[in-house]
Amino acid sequence: MIGPLLKVSDLKKSYGAIQAVAGVSFEVMPGEVFGVIGPNGSGKTTMFNSVLGQIKPNSGRIELNGRDITGLSPLELNRRGVGRTFQTLQVFGKMSVRDNLIVAAQEHQGTMARRMFAPPDSGLGAKADELIDLFRIRHVADTPAGSLSYGQQKLVDIAMAFMSEPDLVLLDEPCAGVNPSLVGGISSLLKKLNQTRRGSFVVIEHNMDFVMDLCHRIMVMVEGTVMAIGTPAEFDDVVAGYKDFMILNNLSFQAKRGAITLLLGPNGAGKSTVLKTLFGILKVRQGRIRLDGEDITGADSRSLLAKGVAFVPQGRNLFGQLSVWQNLELGGITLGMKTAHERIPEVLERFPRVKERLHSQASALSGGEQKQLEIGRALLLRPKVLLIDEPSIGLSPLIVLDVFKLLRRLADQGTTVLMVEQNVKSALKYADEAIALESGRQVLHKRADELLSDPHLERLFLGGAAPVAA
Numbered sequence: 001m002i003g004p005l006l007k008v009s010d011l012k013k014s015y016g017a018i019q020a021v022a023g024v025s026f027e028v029m030p031g032e033v034f035g036v037i038g039p040n041g042s043g044k045t046t047m048f049n050s051v052l053g054q055i056k057p058n059s060g061r062i063e064l065n066g067r068d069i070t071g072l073s074p075l076e077l078n079r080r081g082v083g084r085t086f087q088t089l090q091v092f093g094k095m096s097v098r099d100n101l102i103v104a105a106q107e108h109q110g111t112m113a114r115r116m117f118a119p120p121d122s123g124l125g126a127k128a129d130e131l132i133d134l135f136r137i138r139h140v141a142d143t144p145a146g147s148l149s150y151g152q153q154k155l156v157d158i159a160m161a162f163m164s165e166p167d168l169v170l171l172d173e174p175c176a177g178v179n180p181s182l183v184g185g186i187s188s189l190l191k192k193l194n195q196t197r198r199g200s201f202v203v204i205e206h207n208m209d210f211v212m213d214l215c216h217r218i219m220v221m222v223e224g225t226v227m228a229i230g231t232p233a234e235f236d237d238v239v240a241g242y243k244d245f246m247i248l249n250n251l252s253f254q255a256k257r258g259a260i261t262l263l264l265g266p267n268g269a270g271k272s273t274v275l276k277t278l279f280g281i282l283k284v285r286q287g288r289i290r291l292d293g294e295d296i297t298g299a300d301s302r303s304l305l306a307k308g309v310a311f312v313p314q315g316r317n318l319f320g321q322l323s324v325w326q327n328l329e330l331g332g333i334t335l336g337m338k339t340a341h342e343r344i345p346e347v348l349e350r351f352p353r354v355k356e357r358l359h360s361q362a363s364a365l366s367g368g369e370q371k372q373l374e375i376g377r378a379l380l381l382r383p384k385v386l387l388i389d390e391p392s393i394g395l396s397p398l399i400v401l402d403v404f405k406l407l408r409r410l411a412d413q414g415t416t417v418l419m420v421e422q423n424v425k426s427a428l429k430y431a432d433e434a435i436a437l438e439s440g441r442q443v444l445h446k447r448a449d450e451l452l453s454d455p456h457l458e459r460l461f462l463g464g465a466a467p468v469a470a
Contacts, residue, residue, distance in 0.1 A: 003066065005030045005200050006051070006168055011060035013046050020046040021057070022224035028168070031432075031447060032256065033194055033201045035215030037208070043224035044204050048170060051202075052084055053077050064168065081199070083166035087173045089153050090160070093146025097137060097156050100145050101128035104160035124163070131159045135189060151182045158186070167199040175207045183207060187214045191258075191412070195432075213414050216256035218292075230293035232257045232385050232416035233278060233309075238287035240277040241440075246285065247273040249440040255385070259432035260407055260417040262448060264424050270440040271420040272314065275387040278418070279311040280304050291385065305334050308384035312374050314393065314420075320363030324354060324373060327362050331377030340380060347376045350406065368399030375406065385416045392423045404430040428452045 004027035013021040021043045028034045036044050050057040053074045062070045064080060072080070092100050102124045132141050135155045140148055145156055154174070161169050174190075175183050187210055190201065205211050211218060220227040233255040241247040247270045255261040263271040276282045278289060280301040288297045291307055299307075318327050328347065332340025348355040351372045357365055362373060371391060378386060388407070392400040400423065408430045411417050421427040428434060428448045436444035446454065 004028060004063075005032075005065060006202070007061075007063040007066075008047075008051065009061045009063075011047060011050055011057050011062070013043075013050055013055065013057045020224050021050065024060075024221070024224070024226055026219055026226065026229060028200050028202060030167075030200060031194065032217065033190070033203065033215045035211040035218040036202065036204045036221060037206070037211055037218060038221035038227075041223075042221040044221050045172070046224075047221070048172060048202075048204055052082065052170060078164065078166075081164075081167035083161040083164060083169040085158055085161045085169075085171045085174060087176055089150075089157050091145040091153050091156050094144055096142050097145050097148070098125070098128050098132065098141045100156055101131060101160055101163050105163035127163060127165075131162060134192065135159045150177060151179050154178055154182075155186070155189075158189070162193060165199075168202070169199060170202045170204075172204050173206065174203065175205055175210050183210055184213075186210075190214055213258075216259060217254075228293040231255070231290065232292060233418060234290040235274070235278075236288045236290065238277065238289060239285045240273060240282050241285070242282070247440050248277065250287070251437075251440060251442060252287075253435050253442055253445065255416050255418050256432065257384075257416050258411055258414045260411045260419060260430060260448075262424075262427050262431040262434040263418065263420045263437060264427075264434055265437040265443075268439075269437040271437055272389050273440070274437075275311060275313075275389050275418065275420060278304075278385075279309060279387055302334065305381060308381070310378035310381050310383035310386050312378050312386070312388040312391065314389040316370055317374055318362040318370055320361065322362060324358050324360060324362060324365070327373060328377055328380065332380040335380065343380050343382070347379050350379070351376050367394045368396065368402070371395060371399070371403060372406075375403070379410075383415060385418065386410065387418050389420045390422060391419070392421060392426070400426065425452065 006028040009025050011021055011024045012019070024043070024047050038044050046055065049055045051062055053072050056071055060070070061068060064082065069077060069080065092103065095103065105124050105127065132138050137152060137155055140152060145153060148156070158171070158174060174186055178186065191214065194201065203211065203215060217229060217231045219229045231254045235251050235253050238248050238251045239246055251270070251274070263274055265271055273282060277284060280299050284297050288295055290296065291309065296304065296307065319330065328344050329337065329340055332343060353369055354372050354376060357369060362370065365373065391403050395403065404427065407417050407419065411432070419427065419431070428451055431448035434446055434448050434451045435442055
């Protein structure tokens with residue numbers, strides 16, 4: 001199983017009679033972007049600075065990769081793989097952009113003596129150039145940082161935090177004071193860094209659109225306490241099945257925001273049952289299901305549609321004698337016809353071939369076109385969570401590739417995709433994480449790219465328990 005990269009337990013910090021942080025606990029998983037929001041005075045920055053060693057907490061425990069780091073200095077934390085940005089800019093104004101990045105990494109190079117006698121570059125120039133290109137600041141690489149615009153300096157400041165290739169980066173209001181036109185660019189950069197596996201991020205930010213677009217989970221703090229931690233879809237010790245036959249047995253997992261989570265395992269492992277249970281088709285006998293932190297256990301499918309959950313079941317689920325347009329209208333029936341008609345054109349832009357067949361009967365479409373129509377019908381709802389069961393069944397390899405690419409684009413735009421797919425190796429190339437089930441229990445949870453080379457992959461797919469992965 002994947003353990004937390006960062007674990008904060010019952011953290012407390014007081015200033016006289018004022019308790020700024022009152023028993024805060026949370027975990028950040030490897031590769032996760034974890035958002036922290038709350039009003040001014042809620043304790044966000046105090047919690048942040050306690051984790052970073054800037055201030056000493058009164059009590060509690062902070063762990064990094066299972067090791068206690070409570071009370072360690074910022075310098076020691078940096079050497080252990082923790083980076084950070086500040087609300088205010090921390091660039092060296094008279095130094096070039098490139099030199100700012102190199103200097104930012106040198107604290108990670110060991111003792112003062114080692115740094116004094118190291119070569120001037122020590123291989124850091126190539127790292128700096130890589131980030132300069134990624135952040136699209138090559139044209140100012142040799143310019144003194146102090147002469148740049150505020151937005152450009154912010155990009156340099158963020159890039160500096162990644163020079164030491166940290167496992168964990170804490171970003172304190174990365175959009176503060178930034179021109180709104182640059183906010184989307186910062187989000188895209190951080191997503192790209194996250195997707196290239198440059199560690200986990202904890203983000204404090206007041207810009208809610210930025211937080212919702214970027215973060216996999218969000219923690220809400222009020223008056224020094226945690227009010228809620230929201231995950232797009234979370235199973236907590238769930239038991240569910242058909243009548244008296246239970247398929248899911250105390251299943252727990254989380255699906256990240258803006259990511260594709262692939263459910264795999266042999267037939268009968270419970271993969272499709274997960275989707276049907278989450279969509280309210282099957283009854284939860286034990287445990288809880290949460291959507292963005294809200295308990296939705298027992299909610300029916302209609303109410304879940306209203307909450308932003310859409311389901312594309314296995315097989316063909318169209319009205320064959322009705323036209324493509326009429327099938328789309330029915331998909332938006334819970335929205336009202338006016339809203340459905342307004343949204344249909346945006347869905348059709350994603351599927352040019354379906355758009356060409358708008359007035360054809362659904363039964364006259366090819367298998368690939370029918371699958372695109374099914375997905376398009378679900379997208380009318382602009383879902384936060386998309387459940388899709390065996391999208392490749394009956395499709396040619398080229399069409400399967402198009403479907404996977406579409407799901408990847410949806411995830412990159414912030415949709416949480418939970419997918420069941422037997423075409424495991426192809427699906428893993430587009431997924432972010434994979435969860436293997438056997439007899440309704442989780443037996444493995446790994447990043448998708450790691451699982452592609454896992455020697456137990458075929459065994460998991462064909463049946464037979466594999467050792468639980470770390």
